[in-house]
Amino acid sequence: MPLPLCTLSSQAHHCLRALKSVKKDCLPPLCIARWAxxxxxxxxxTHYTIxxxxxxxxxxxxxxxxxxxxxDVVIVGAGPAGLSAAIRLKQLANEYGKEVRxxxxxxAAQIGAHTLSGxxxxxxxxxxxxxxxxxxxxxxQTPVTEDKFGILTKNxxxxxxxxxxxxxxxxxxxxxxxxxxxxxxxxxxxxxGVEVYPGYAAAEVLFHEDGSVKGIxxxxxxxxKDGAPKTNFERGLELHAKxxxxxxGCHGHLxxxxxxxxxxxxxxxxxxxxxxxKELWLIDEKKWKPGxxxxxxxxxxxxxxxxxxxxxxxxxxxxxxxxGFVVGLDYQNPYLSPFKEFQxxxxxxxxxxxxxxxxxxxxxxxxxxxxxFQSIPKLTFPGGVLIGCSPGFMNVPKIKGTHTAMKSGMLxxxxxxxxxxxxxxxxxxxxxxxxxxxxxxxxxxVWKELYSVRNIRxxxxxxxxxxxxxxxTGIFYWIxxxxxPWTLKHPGPDSDQLKPAKDCTPIEYPKPDGKISxxxxxxxxxxxxxxxxxxxxxxxxxxxxxxxxxxxxxxDGPEQRFCPAxxxxxxxxxxxxxxxxxxxxxxxxHCKTCDIKDPSQNINWVVPEGGGGPAYNGx
Ligand SMILES: Cc1cc2nc3c(=O)[nH]c(=O)nc-3n(C[C@H](O)[C@H](O)[C@H](O)COP(=O)(O)OP(=O)(O)OC[C@H]3O[C@@H](n4cnc5c(N)ncnc54)[C@H](O)[C@@H]3O)c2cc1C
Ligand code: SF4
Numbered sequence: 001m002p003l004p005l006c007t008l009s010s011q012a013h014h015c016l017r018a019l020k021s022v023k024k025d026c027l028p029p030l031c032i033a034r035w036a037x038x039x040x041x042x043x044x045x046t047h048y049t050i051x052x053x054x055x056x057x058x059x060x061x062x063x064x065x066x067x068x069x070x071x072d073v074v075i076v077g078a079g080p081a082g083l084s085a086a087i088r089l090k091q092l093a094n095e096y097g098k099e100v101r102x103x104x105x106x107x108a109a110q111i112g113a114h115t116l117s118g119x120x121x122x123x124x125x126x127x128x129x130x131x132x133x134x135x136x137x138x139x140x141q142t143p144v145t146e147d148k149f150g151i152l153t154k155n156x157x158x159x160x161x162x163x164x165x166x167x168x169x170x171x172x173x174x175x176x177x178x179x180x181x182x183x184x185x186x187x188x189x190x191x192x193g194v195e196v197y198p199g200y201a202a203a204e205v206l207f208h209e210d211g212s213v214k215g216i217x218x219x220x221x222x223x224x225k226d227g228a229p230k231t232n233f234e235r236g237l238e239l240h241a242k243x244x245x246x247x248x249g250c251h252g253h254l255x256x257x258x259x260x261x262x263x264x265x266x267x268x269x270x271x272x273x274x275x276x277x278k279e280l281w282l283i284d285e286k287k288w289k290p291g292x293x294x295x296x297x298x299x300x301x302x303x304x305x306x307x308x309x310x311x312x313x314x315x316x317x318x319x320x321x322x323x324g325f326v327v328g329l330d331y332q333n334p335y336l337s338p339f340k341e342f343q344x345x346x347x348x349x350x351x352x353x354x355x356x357x358x359x360x361x362x363x364x365x366x367x368x369x370x371x372x373f374q375s376i377p378k379l380t381f382p383g384g385v386l387i388g389c390s391p392g393f394m395n396v397p398k399i400k401g402t403h404t405a406m407k408s409g410m411l412x413x414x415x416x417x418x419x420x421x422x423x424x425x426x427x428x429x430x431x432x433x434x435x436x437x438x439x440x441x442x443x444x445x446v447w448k449e450l451y452s453v454r455n456i457r458x459x460x461x462x463x464x465x466x467x468x469x470x471x472x473t474g475i476f477y478w479i480x481x482x483x484x485p486w487t488l489k490h491p492g493p494d495s496d497q498l499k500p501a502k503d504c505t506p507i508e509y510p511k512p513d514g515k516i517s518x519x520x521x522x523x524x525x526x527x528x529x530x531x532x533x534x535x536x537x538x539x540x541x542x543x544x545x546x547x548x549x550x551x552x553x554x555x556d557g558p559e560q561r562f563c564p565a566x567x568x569x570x571x572x573x574x575x576x577x578x579x580x581x582x583x584x585x586x587x588x589x590h591c592k593t594c595d596i597k598d599p600s601q602n603i604n605w606v607v608p609e610g611g612g613g614p615a616y617n618g619x
Pocket of ligand 2: 539562563564565566567568587588589590591592593594595605
């Protein structure tokens with residue numbers, strides 16, 4: 001069970017709201033000074049990635065040696081990309097009679113427990129990887145039978161026809177619970193001899209002296225909240241490999257370090273992102289239309305805020321629907337709460353009837369890439385490759401990245417296998433460089449697909465906003481199929497897009513009714529999220545004074561709203577003279593939104609103790 005959020009939060013929120021509406025007579029004395037000076041900032045971050053243990057007396061004499069294992073390939077992340085890569089490597093090894101040791105680490109306690117997606121799956125890559133997936137019992141039980149798309153205004157829904165060939169066409173696709181699909185892929189991988197280690201988070205990239213990647217280290221366990229070692233402290237394990245695959249999914253924290261170290265983003269545009277919030281519901285059987293796929297854009301978002309909804313009717317023996325709401329993280333108003341936008345979307349007159357009489361059974365959130373073709377970094381470097389949503393192969397107008405993630409993993413494995421088994425190979429570095437992966441990816445259908453839709457997302461930045469994007473799709477995509485000779489740009493990092501609170505209008509969200517819409521606490525409880533409470537918060541701050549002095553002062557503390565799990569709260573200081581940031585790290589659902597959207601870029605998400613995080617069942 002997640003630990004309760006701070007009981008003072010509602011008081012703090014109330015104070016902030018009261019300040020905004022200048023009802024001075026309602027203000028309790030605590031809120032008169034909203035932020036503390038830097039000198040009196042209470043310590044928030046205790047993590048060793050910020051406060052080195054080398055000079056900390058509490059760590060003197062603690063054995064810091066690590067046990068090391070050698071493999072041919074180490075894969076970080078058991079998502080569609082990592083598992084497809086692992087399967088492909090072992091298929092090739094078996095086919096050519098070679099011994100290739102493949103180890104895969106996954107931070108979730110069970111494969112699929114941190115996976116969150118829509119998900120409408122395009123089976124193209126699966127057909128290539130495991131053509132007999134039906135016989136193997138893959139959990140693809142719901143072929144899409146009906147596609148609906150609509151623009152919502154406050155009170156009505158304008159249906160939009162989905163012409164064949166438009167990105168939103170789902171004919172031939174399957175509605176799946178991606179966590180279950182990934183779990184099944186894990187079983188296939190293990191059957192082929194892949195060593196799969198759930199519950200182990202890769203915390204650190206290891207390097208050879210020649211600068212190439214040597215492998216990864218899993219995280220240390222047994223550290224107190226204040227950063228001191230516990231009696232059961234255990235050092236992480238080193239996994240060395242000839243090539244390490246980074247398949248952490250969207251905004252991987254190790255990939256972030258690799259971008260800097262190898263300058264991998266030098267020639268591409270900054271990645272842009274969305275946050276996707278999702279629920280599973282059991283609905284009234286009469287309203288259940290197995291195989292139906294519905295998407296909307298428009299209300300409750302304004303035209304300059306990119307986003308929309310999905311509603312998928314599954315066919316798994318009970319009237320189950322997956323619904324969600326995506327908000328582009330380039331939004332500008334710091335008062336916006338993606339969670340509350342999602343909750344109020346469910347009250348639209350064309351949406352609410354579906355949920356009346358139903359029961360919500362699951363909740364979660366995850367960031368997704370929206371930069372597309374323009375934001376793909378260099379994919380290879382000595383000793384490592386980036387695959388899947390880590391570098392970002394999401395087809396944004398389709399809202400699909402599973403098939404491209406899988407294919408990228410397969411292509412990487414084919415290139416790496418050739419190198420591993422090349423007896424004449426003369427490598428300049430100990431960790432192998434495999435540029436052939438990127439070359440082959442550029443010749444594959446992944447590249448072609450992403451190139452053809454490259455201008456759709458950036459076309460939403462014009463005066464007409466999202467509607468401009470729809471017009472662009474109609475004219476240029478449908479007719480020219482992406483053959484137009486120009487490539488549009490994104491506006492820049494999402495963290496730079498927020499406007500100061502003083503230039504924006506606060507958004508009044510309706511109170512949840514507890515039937516169709518819900519509060520954050522009861523939502524997070526449905527994600528099954530759990531972390532060992534007595535460990536340093538894995539949401540680390542480079543500077544503990546920045547949240548209050550900058551984020552709260554200028555942007556009215558947007559982390560309170562963009563975090564879909566209520567991790568960040570501004571609460572009154574014990575001295576009664578202002579507010580401090582409280583981090584309820586145990587509620588974190590690992591969506592990575594704070595690391596992306598923090599306007600100060602002061603938050604660095606690092607892995608918590610392995611196994612911690614959400615416990616999704618088929619999200
Ligand atoms: C709301 C939403 C809706 C979507 N809808 C669709 C859809 O309908 N169809 C579609 O095709 N795609 C959809 N996508 C995109 C799709 O989910 C992704 O493209 C796909 O999951 C990418 O696969 P991946 O393996 O690259 O990353 P992920 O699926 O994110 O997997 C990464 C794995 O790595 C693990 N990991 C991360 N860091 C570490 C670490 N340091 N150590 C160990 N393990 C680690 C994670 O726990 C996770 O299991 C959607 C995404 C979202 C968020
Ligand atoms: S703390 Fe960050 S990563 Fe965790 S749920 Fe909140 S926004 Fe997502």
